[in-house]
Amino acid sequence: MRIGVLTGGGDCPGLNAVIRAVVRKGVQDYDHDFIGFRDGWRGPLHGTVVPLGIPAVRGILPRGGTILGSSRTNPLKEADGVRRIKENLAAHEVDALIAIGGEDTLGVAARLHDEHGVRCVGVPKTIDNDLSATDYTFGFDTAVNIATEAIDRLHTTAESHMRVLVVEVMGRHAGWIALHSGLAGGANVILVPERPFDLDEVCDWVTSRFRASYAPIVVVAEGAVPKDGDLVLKNASARDSFGHVRLSGVGEWLAEEIERRTGKEARTTVLGHVQRGGTPSAFDRWLATRFGLHAIEAVDDGAFGSMVALRGPDIVRVPLAEATARIKTVPAALYEEARVFFG
Amino acid sequence: MRIGVLTGGGDCPGLNAVIRAVVRKGVQDYDHDFIGFRDGWRGPLHGTVVPLGIPAVRGILPRGGTILGSSRTNPLKEADGVRRIKENLAAHEVDALIAIGGEDTLGVAARLHDEHGVRCVGVPKTIDNDLSATDYTFGFDTAVNIATEAIDRLHTTAESHMRVLVVEVMGRHAGWIALHSGLAGGANVILVPERPFDLDEVCDWVTSRFRASYAPIVVVAEGAVPKDGDLVLKNASARDSFGHVRLSGVGEWLAEEIERRTGKEARTTVLGHVQRGGTPSAFDRWLATRFGLHAIEAVDDGAFGSMVALRGPDIVRVPLAEATARIKTVPAALYEEARVFFG
Amino acid sequence: MRIGVLTGGGDCPGLNAVIRAVVRKGVQDYDHDFIGFRDGWRGPLHGTVVPLGIPAVRGILPRGGTILGSSRTNPLKEADGVRRIKENLAAHEVDALIAIGGEDTLGVAARLHDEHGVRCVGVPKTIDNDLSATDYTFGFDTAVNIATEAIDRLHTTAESHMRVLVVEVMGRHAGWIALHSGLAGGANVILVPERPFDLDEVCDWVTSRFRASYAPIVVVAEGAVPKDGDLVLKNASARDSFGHVRLSGVGEWLAEEIERRTGKEARTTVLGHVQRGGTPSAFDRWLATRFGLHAIEAVDDGAFGSMVALRGPDIVRVPLAEATARIKTVPAALYEEARVFFG
Amino acid sequence: MRIGVLTGGGDCPGLNAVIRAVVRKGVQDYDHDFIGFRDGWRGPLHGTVVPLGIPAVRGILPRGGTILGSSRTNPLKEADGVRRIKENLAAHEVDALIAIGGEDTLGVAARLHDEHGVRCVGVPKTIDNDLSATDYTFGFDTAVNIATEAIDRLHTTAESHMRVLVVEVMGRHAGWIALHSGLAGGANVILVPERPFDLDEVCDWVTSRFRASYAPIVVVAEGAVPKDGDLVLKNASARDSFGHVRLSGVGEWLAEEIERRTGKEARTTVLGHVQRGGTPSAFDRWLATRFGLHAIEAVDDGAFGSMVALRGPDIVRVPLAEATARIKTVPAALYEEARVFFG
CATH class of the missing domain: 3.40.50.450 (Rossmann fold)
Structure with a gap:
């Protein structure tokens, strides 16, 4: 044959x-x-x-x-x-x-x-x-390991400068990488496409983490979006005439908004292709x-x-x-499990 | 509460x-x-x-x-x-x-x-x-990752000197770590406690690997034993008066026997406690x-x-x-799956 | 005391x-x-x-x-x-x-x-x-290791899709991280702040790599700049009204220009803070x-x-x-050494 | 040419x-x-x-x-x-x-x-x-990284069981790998071939570490030897009739002696060939x-x-x-620097 x-x-x-x-x-x-x-x-x-x-x-x-x-x-x-x-x-x-x-x-x-x-x-x-x-x-396991290792590294730099660090990971339609790496890396906020996020709530978690004298790590799937009220992201995307999807990514936007609203310095790391390459x-x-x-x-x-x-x-x-009929998304109950670690 | x-x-x-x-x-x-x-x-x-x-x-x-x-x-x-x-x-x-x-x-x-x-x-x-x-x-996953990384490293040293490298991993009663890391690391022989091994067959695999101009990696669980006919291991253990279980380990014994029978240089690495420590x-x-x-x-x-x-x-x-009533061992069918990579 | x-x-x-x-x-x-x-x-x-x-x-x-x-x-x-x-x-x-x-x-x-x-x-x-x-x-050694590991991973994803991958590493005024990680990672182009780059030459290296049926990796220090003729970068920076320094980074700009000029797909990875955190x-x-x-x-x-x-x-x-009187930059002779690997 | x-x-x-x-x-x-x-x-x-x-x-x-x-x-x-x-x-x-x-x-x-x-x-x-x-x-740097990573892992297993962990690293005639990985890994005792060790002193360091409620890591180069008075090692080596150099290695012997003299459980890890293989x-x-x-x-x-x-x-x-005229050994002054971390 x-x-x-x-x-x-x-x-x-x-x-x-x-x-x-x-x-x-x-x-x-x-x-x-x-x-x-x-x-x-x-x-x-x-x-x-x-x-x-x-x-x-x-x-x-x-x-x-x-x-x-x-x-x-x-x-x-x-x-x-x-x-x-x-x-x-x-x-x-x-x-x-x-x-x-x-x-x-x-x-x-x-x-x-x-x-x-x-x-x-x-x-x-x-x-x-x-x-x-x-x-x-x-x-998937390789991507989660790479993202987790990055989060591990970002904790120490966040603590040293008492900054917010936003980590954008892969996941356009499903938040599995964000959820697993966020849990494994001890993130303080995890945002997934399945659940539009409330920016005020995110800022509350960030602020509460600082109150405990620690610096927050926010893990966000590339496909996560703010709740309907927040139209800024769509505008931000629209304003780029060269079709730079990365440039108007949710990670950058989120860091900017968090910084503006909480007054705390925020930085973004977009892990990108390293998550899908290598051994x-x-x-x-x-x-x-x-x-x-x-x-x-x-x-x-x-x-x-x-x-x-x-x-x-x-x-x-x-x-x-x-x-191939149906995409597997993060169930609400599983996402809820992780919330005990937020803030 | x-x-x-x-x-x-x-x-x-x-x-x-x-x-x-x-x-x-x-x-x-x-x-x-x-x-x-x-x-x-x-x-x-x-x-x-x-x-x-x-x-x-x-x-x-x-x-x-x-x-x-x-x-x-x-x-x-x-x-x-x-x-x-x-x-x-x-x-x-x-x-x-x-x-x-x-x-x-x-x-x-x-x-x-x-x-x-x-x-x-x-x-x-x-x-x-x-x-x-x-x-x-x-x-378990951590241990398998560590063992696999070690096997990856040993491939290049085996090839450079055309030597047999025997890697002894954990697993007294069950061969899960040996099976998973052996498969993941591309081992040429995997020996588990569940299936007493035939030394002649092991030597055949080793020899066949050399015939293809490659050097063999043998992954052996610490609890693997030769078939009844081979009493040497028990003797080897017995000869040590200080109770050094490690010293008379199956890895060392196996390398020695392979070297004696095939005439090829063989070395052993006993991974030991690094498999269970660390992040x-x-x-x-x-x-x-x-x-x-x-x-x-x-x-x-x-x-x-x-x-x-x-x-x-x-x-x-x-x-x-x-x-806790029953230990989970490697099923025969699963072990058979791996045999296509032997030799 | x-x-x-x-x-x-x-x-x-x-x-x-x-x-x-x-x-x-x-x-x-x-x-x-x-x-x-x-x-x-x-x-x-x-x-x-x-x-x-x-x-x-x-x-x-x-x-x-x-x-x-x-x-x-x-x-x-x-x-x-x-x-x-x-x-x-x-x-x-x-x-x-x-x-x-x-x-x-x-x-x-x-x-x-x-x-x-x-x-x-x-x-x-x-x-x-x-x-x-x-x-x-x-x-420095930690940062170079992290960057090199990322480059290793990006090679396989570049090859699979025959894409250009641009990796932006730290180095505002000196290109040491770019030079060391680029050499260690087998990059095909390395750009440092000490030597303004010629975009045509970069595109030639990229094209020549594709001709050999391989996909190019371009490592660029965040402080690298194009030669005077290329005013585009400054314009690109200027067009962002929110002060997104990252967004107008040299890596993104370079990928865009390479894609536009060579017709080959190009992607950017900005390593950012992971280079300075962790063990x-x-x-x-x-x-x-x-x-x-x-x-x-x-x-x-x-x-x-x-x-x-x-x-x-x-x-x-x-x-x-x-x-603290004088910054140590990459000497021209050292940079020249690396050029044998370009293209 | x-x-x-x-x-x-x-x-x-x-x-x-x-x-x-x-x-x-x-x-x-x-x-x-x-x-x-x-x-x-x-x-x-x-x-x-x-x-x-x-x-x-x-x-x-x-x-x-x-x-x-x-x-x-x-x-x-x-x-x-x-x-x-x-x-x-x-x-x-x-x-x-x-x-x-x-x-x-x-x-x-x-x-x-x-x-x-x-x-x-x-x-x-x-x-x-x-x-x-x-x-x-x-x-050398690769070997030191591998040994250091192993020591990192062994710390946690040592602490969990309050055991001595002896790590035998490469170095027959010079203790560079032991010295660098021991310093980098935070070892509590480092033994090199250049300086025959006093077993009583080693046991003192081990005991003092336990008194501080921590478990000791002992890094020993394969070529390290006890002072003249201790003839045990030579005897131990001699008793093996199969020429197993590894079996009578200094690491195993040391763990056994430390256990016998201090009454504390001791285990050995011999890193072996993984130090010289791989990327x-x-x-x-x-x-x-x-x-x-x-x-x-x-x-x-x-x-x-x-x-x-x-x-x-x-x-x-x-x-x-x-x-090639002269071997480079660890200078006494450099070894002395490390002693502040012993015990």
Whole structure:
């Protein structure tokens, strides 16, 4: 059997570990043959391939990024996309595809399988941990570790100068990284996209922390927004004519507002891409490796249209279509748990 | 309500995070009062206590070890142990106990509750991750990260000299640390207590790795043993008259045997106590914090005789007695998964 | 003898290690008595003090920041500043001062000693490593390690998406952090304040890196500026009416210009305060500790008006006034060495 | 010009960084041609070579170990060694050699140059930092960081159980790693080969630390020895018939003796090979890179028979013969500085 592998969407520590596990097990246990498609769905769309045997996956387990490259190309939006993909799979004699990616990448896999009969197995990937079908995705633990280490460092600089330090972490639609790193780092305020924040309340927490003679750390997900009354953020974003999303980020805006309202010096750190690069944590290497082993087993079992997922300590299979149907956000009860540490 | 807290057994990164969460939530949300018992069950037995309020738990979240000290004292084996504990709890007006510990510590809590009416709630702790009632225990992720980082480092030194490197990790009865760090570190052989190993097979894997022009890393749990035929290990242990368990450890013995049988240079690294000290990983801080929050809720709910546990992403309550009844070992199927990477 | 200690200027990993060494040696070897002044020169100016004995310095060696707090207060610009300091020193019976700080803090110490007879010994501190009198200052190695680790992580994310990644590091007037972390991290362009950069040349390096099928990392010191012809940066800064210095930072501007000129996607990471917080590297702890030991020896020798400094592996004494006279910038020859790795 | 490169002796983080810098500068600036000799002097002796161009050195900067392999082969002890090396150099048209190694490797280079006219330039390498001609060697800073991080972790486990923790670090003849990591890690006793230790004094320090209610960390270099009176260590070593040097190591012996004499539980951690493997610290990458750049310049200048060395912040050249003449040990005065922290 010849199997194609691709990685789509934003990069994420652990992608290479999945690829390695897929190839090692596929070649050694099942005598499969592999081919790598370059840059997500752009690969099958344009027929750009790379060889993918045991030598290609040597030494890649601890390396971040993806040896196959990635893109956000959606072939379903391209003229004749489905036909071109099917032709390229046929031209390379590919019997099945393993697609490693997030909502978008797997959504394409689901439709290619369900509507067009392409034999696909999915491996979920999102650094934001916001896929509802799996307890965790690889990359998330690494991102949380990096953010937590940054928060640890910022505590001492905040204390020395009695300043507010705002840390902006990833999470456009879900606040998992903010919640986990905020709890692990001992943050005094955690703001997530799921719950629009009240700026007065944030300033109260900040002030209360200073009253206890400590300096506050505010962890804010990039997608967190103030309550409706606060239109400033939207204005701030609007005023930039160059499309600099970062420049009008919530972190900068928040530090400025806190400083203006409380009279305390505030500084921002935007962690940005360091959260998604570099060597994966041990947990992410373990999870990615197991996802890879189970994905190739799913191919061997003919379980096409399914995706591997983590449930408790077990790897299970779920239908691709269902898996990408709904984003997993931070439940209100879980956010409430963290509030005991605010202020 | 006045609540006593104690930590028993071997130390483990995350103990302080539990204590902090218990006290923060207990004081702020429920207006409870806390007292710390020193050195595990020795504290209630001898009535040695320390104050435990908000100031005592400031800044301890990222610190390894336990501010309460620990011991392996079993009060049920002491003359009049139960009576003395009950008297000391009464003398300090303690209404309930939160016991943080492993099998032994929680086994005492279970019996004190079930047989003697002492109001106890348990928080599971074992760096070995071998408690069957919970998916994970805090400390384990930290240990796996440390072991994985060591394996990463040893790869390059093994390659440079084309030597076998044997890494002995913790795990007397269960091979979780060996399995996870071995998978995450890209080990070429992983040996666990659950499956007595065949020295010939180990040497075959080692030799096959060298044939591929790479140097092998062998990860061995301290409790792994060779198959019955190999009596050498027992002899080796016996020959030491000073009771040096470490000196006759399986790691050293294995390196020696591999060197003798394959003719390849072999070296051992025994990771030892570094695996259980120092700052907890983000995951362990998060898990320990949530365990603490849910333990104090259990006390408030009057759920005595129970223990908090992780199931998937949720914290649940399980009966203390059941929780400590059975050790969780590495299932054969899970170990088999890893074998594709051997050799 | 009673000795006052203060820390001034921006915080820096290693400040606590200096304080600990000063106190440990002063108390144990010389039987001195210590008092801590709060928040840099604001402490002696306002007479705000904290006790500073062996218990106060327990456990602070690995902690970032400063237990004494810091400020940028310049007492020489305050009405009656010198008189108030002398009165407060007399009121607290302080015989000598150890001032730990950078150019500004030590400049005050120099003038207080030289012009007003205050007995001062200085310990140099600048995370930027730009004091000419000493080979290295503590904090610098930690900052370089943090920046290098970030660059390591950014390589994999750059490669996966074939993007330019611009990393803005500290260094307003000197490019030491950029040069060292850029070399250590394998950056493809390094820009320092000492050498105004040519945007065309930067874009050539970026393009040439892509031609070799790799993605470029550009490390830029926050104080780096384009050559005179490029007025864009100044304009960019000017257009922000809220005083967002960060927002108009050179990193963001550079990514935008590179993207516009080369047509390649570019992203920026501004490392910011994480570079100066958290636990010091082993080198910084060692250097800070030795600086502390030698500073208290200088006091005991009556070597007032001097500062400790590192020369090769030795700690020497230099006059305070001379030490702060001149900033140490990156020599042209050293910068040239790095250019072989550009592009 | 065609230049051969080899790495000899124990591996050390930074070797690859030297090789990369040599090749990058040699090819780009001087248009040289390179060839790699495998496994130290074994390579020129047996004529085993690998190609060494820009592609071979891509991505190796952050990788520990050496892509050229290493050995301790001394060709001067082989029959006809010199003649065979000269023949092999001629056969491969090698004009000059860059030898990267420690005392032994560079000693061979010195004799080959001085006595046999082989054109050699040396780059010093010793993880122990014991070469007198250079302030620091690469690899040392990495080892000290790893040892310090381990000591940090061991503090918390020592405190939790009130145990003595003995940490055995590298250093057979010189105590640099023990001294630096012991100071940086806040050890309570540091023992180095340069100063035979008095076991009674060690036990006094241990006891005094416990009296202050803290648990002691003892850092001991593997080459440290007790004073003449203590013959136990030699006996202990002697009793092992399998030549297990590790098993009778000073660390294990010391823990046993401390436990026996003070009645306090003591445990040992032998850091071993993790100290010399894995990714180099930023300092070591910077130093190794600069050594490489200056070594190829020395070749270009015809400065054969010399070695590059670090003096303060500068790279200088010293005669190879002189460089390897004398080991650099820890001066008594420097060791005395550290004693204020003992006990």
